[in-house]
């Protein structure tokens with residue numbers, strides 16, 4: 001089966017869609033799935049430009065569907081910071097094991113997150129220790145990812161942006177006009193491939209400030225599977 005990807009802008013939103021070209025299909029159909037996938041089923045001979053126009057015409061409906069699925073998707077229950085519950089780190093669930101120790105520490109071994117607290121263990125204390133550990137890991141890993149992903153941009157003559165790590169509620173990353181790349185500290189819970197997607201997306205803004213066709217051409221060129229990574233990120237951290 002022949003497939004392709006497309007993007008349309010709707011107000012400040014970006015709608016990414018996948019097209020499946022089917023020999024059995026005579027009309028064009030647009031579906032929005034609960035995993036936030038927008039799927040267009042089209043006849044094999046359908047002109048991609050016509051598909052873009054059709055998606056644009058239905059953008060308001062697609063946006064409403066996506067918002068509804070986002071609202072009703074099961075969210076991770078609030079963490080209690082007690083032994084036995086799971087915590088995400090680089091896309092994997094790790095079982096938390098809390099114990100008393102001589103010093104406060106966090107260790108990651110064989111799928112377990114071992115947290116030692118000085119004195120009696122209390123969830124509040126575990127939370128503080130764990131959050132500090134997550135922040136440290138985020139800073140280290142994001143810096144590595146930025147170094148790796150920056151290589152093609154260095155070749156294109158750009159200066160490496162400075163990295164800031166922040167807890168943000170509405171976005172995964174941003175690039176300021178003063179060339180600071182800010183990444184959401186929660187990204188440390190996502191698979192590394194997803195962190196790379198966010199970094200490459202933001203780095204593409206060094207060249208194109210908006211999300212126009214040139215921006216997506218560069219993103220596609222540097223990371224052909226960006227849409228897959230984007231979807232994985234949305235699914236991983238909903």
Ligand SMILES: [Zn+2]
Pocket residue numbers: 201202205211
């Ligand atoms: Zn952007």
